[in-house]
Each structure stands twice: as structure tokens, then as C-alpha cells.
Amino acid sequence: KGKIMDGWETRRRRGTGAAEPHPTDEDHDWALVRLGAPGVVRGLIVDTAHFRGNYPQSVSVEATSLPGSPSPEDLLAPDVKWTTLVPRTAVGGHAANGFAVDAEQRFTHLRINQHPDGGIARLRVHGEVAPDPAWLTALGTFDLVALENGGQVEDASDRFYSPATNTIAPGRSRKMDDGWETRRRRDKGNDWIRYRLVEQSEIRAVEIDTAYLKGNAAGWAEISVRDGEDGEPTPLLPRTRLQPDTNHRFVLPEPVRGTHVRIDIFPDGGISRLRLFGSLTEEGAARLAARHEALGG
Structure with missing residues (x-):
């Protein structure tokens, strides 16, 4: 009108x-x-x-x-x-x-x-996000770092072109700037994102997606995990070559327990999504249920 x-x-x-x-x-x-x-x-x-x-x-x-x-x-x-x-x-x-x-x-x-x-x-x-623990427990295996399930980005080395939170958004990336792209590095460093999982979990599989990143995808990536705020980081995925515009899938040889994850990309570039599949531990499920009740859920 x-x-x-x-x-x-x-x-x-x-x-x-x-x-x-x-x-x-x-x-x-x-x-x-x-x-x-x-x-x-x-x-x-x-x-x-x-x-x-x-x-x-x-x-x-x-x-x-x-x-x-x-x-x-x-x-x-x-x-x-x-x-x-x-x-x-x-x-x-x-x-x-x-x-x-x-x-x-x-x-x-x-x-x-x-x-x-x-x-x-x-x-x-x-x-x-405050997810329903009954739903996540019923699912069993789900994306532990997804924004919609309560995952969070705690910090990132670079936010020049797009926010790191894009990497845990729902669905696959629909265009280049729907992911995370960093500036071109002219030093010897590398870029990274640090995440907090929904709660303590056991990770069993990983997806690193570079959808729509063709000439600017990260060259390599590695992932580490730690259990608790002061836990020592341990390897989750060794440094691995990435392909442009590709969804990379990795099944871990055994579950890895943790609350925080960090992905390092080398030397710069971008990824569109990170998915970490697994399930809550008993301790993680109990803490999530207690918070849900405290929030009136």
C-alpha cells in the first residue's frame, strides 16, 4: 500500500x-x-x-x-x-x-x-541459547557446537569480513559471506576460532565445510579440544589439507571428551561451517538439566 x-x-x-x-x-x-x-x-x-x-x-x-x-x-x-x-x-x-x-x-x-x-x-x-536437555538427550547424537543447540563462539583471531559465529549457524552456507573469511596474512601466524560446546560431551565425528569459498578457502585445518576451563588442549583432528567448496567429513577413531574446541586454519582464508557430532556425558547432561530448571524451563 x-x-x-x-x-x-x-x-x-x-x-x-x-x-x-x-x-x-x-x-x-x-x-x-x-x-x-x-x-x-x-x-x-x-x-x-x-x-x-x-x-x-x-x-x-x-x-x-x-x-x-x-x-x-x-x-x-x-x-x-x-x-x-x-x-x-x-x-x-x-x-x-x-x-x-x-x-x-x-x-x-x-x-x-x-x-x-x-x-x-x-x-x-x-x-x-538455552536448549531443552530432554530433547538433546532423546536425540542421542547431535551437533554439539551448533548455535541452535547452545554452542558458542568464545573468541576468534579475525572478524574482518564476517563473524566467526557464522560457522555454527543453521544449515549450509548459501553464499561466500555466509561463512567465516579472514584477511590475508603477511606474517608467519595463522587464524583460529575457539568454541564452547553446549556442555561436556563426547565428540565422535567432525565436519569442516568450505562451501562457496573457492579461491579463499583455508589451506589446512587442525582441531584441538580441552575439558574444562583450565584443561590442557589435546589433539582432536591433526593438520589436514582442505579443498575449496567442499564438505570434509572425519569419523574419529574413538570418542573424545571435552567442553571447549579450537580450530586453527593455515595460514588464513576461511571455512563456512564446523560441525561436531556426539552426545552429552552424564555429567554434562546433569549440569544442563540443572540450568534448565533454574531458568524456569
Whole structure:
């Protein structure tokens, strides 16, 4: 209707309640958002980029946690408890309005409200994935470092072209910059990424994918693992030649236990994905279940 907007713009409200201090659902616009993965929210960005004369006066954000795959009707039921993450707050136009969140709970859905109407270009939700341990235990073998399962990138040597977190994103890379590419090194060093697994696990197989990296794939890669924050690193995969635009698969001769993994690439270049397949140890499963319960899961 009219201009093509690369965001969410609502029509102008003309009701008498639009200017009320605390409007009802009928007096302001809102949207229900399912998080990409259940987790703990640490911060939010309500971006009104390019909305200069049509941004909302204020916004608020609420969150809830429901099991399964609830419908919009389930989420809007009167008995659903919503927790306020961002109280009603004035925002600016054409701006990335950031909010810190202090709620040590596991959430699955958000409700973003704009008062009374207007436009929001993007909603960014930053935090930590908090997987359901019952699901991971039922799966048995799964990707221990995947972002959607609670894996994390702790540090990386280079983030010039793209974030290292791309390497544990869902699915295969769809284009070159959907992976991790580093600058060209002119020294004798090499690039690396350090990961934290979902919990203590036994790793049984590895995938290193260089999809869409053809003239800039890493030449070689090696992987080490350590058990605990202060554990000594031990080899997981020796230095191995990589091919461009190829998914490399390695079955380990025996399971390797650990909580942290580091991949070194030589000398530079990139990989698109890293997958580490295995299962939780009894100790890791117990810790994950305890955290899940503490977060209200």
C-alpha cells in the first residue's frame, strides 16, 4: 500500500485511546515473535532505520515461555504470563534504540508493542541459547557446537569480513559471506576460532565445510579440544589439507571428551561451517538439566 518499506509500518490510528498513557491492545499495535531458539535475553535493539516521520512514540517488549509449538491464539490466552523486558519507553526515529535486559529466565516468544502506531525496521534479540536437555538427550547424537543447540563462539583471531559465529549457524552456507573469511596474512601466524560446546560431551565425528569459498578457502585445518576451563588442549583432528567448496567429513577413531574446541586454519582464508557430532556425558547432561530448571524451563 503506497511506498515499499523494508520494515513493519502500521496505518495511522485515529481512535480516541491512541494518546492514552496506558492504551489497551486495541489502542496500539503489536506483533508476536517466536525466537529463533529458546534462551536468555541479554539485550534488545528496536531499530527504526529510515522511519523519520513515522516511527512510534514509544515501545515496550514482553516475553513468555510456552512449551511445544503454540499458536497465536495460545499465546494470547488470558492465562499466559508475560514478563516485561522493556517497559514503555520513548524511542527516536532513524535510530538503533538499544535496551539492556536483566531477566535470568528462559523465553520462547516476545511481544513487541509500538505506542500508538508507526514503524519498526528491525528487532534484534541478543542473548544465550538455552536448549531443552530432554530433547538433546532423546536425540542421542547431535551437533554439539551448533548455535541452535547452545554452542558458542568464545573468541576468534579475525572478524574482518564476517563473524566467526557464522560457522555454527543453521544449515549450509548459501553464499561466500555466509561463512567465516579472514584477511590475508603477511606474517608467519595463522587464524583460529575457539568454541564452547553446549556442555561436556563426547565428540565422535567432525565436519569442516568450505562451501562457496573457492579461491579463499583455508589451506589446512587442525582441531584441538580441552575439558574444562583450565584443561590442557589435546589433539582432536591433526593438520589436514582442505579443498575449496567442499564438505570434509572425519569419523574419529574413538570418542573424545571435552567442553571447549579450537580450530586453527593455515595460514588464513576461511571455512563456512564446523560441525561436531556426539552426545552429552552424564555429567554434562546433569549440569544442563540443572540450568534448565533454574531458568524456569
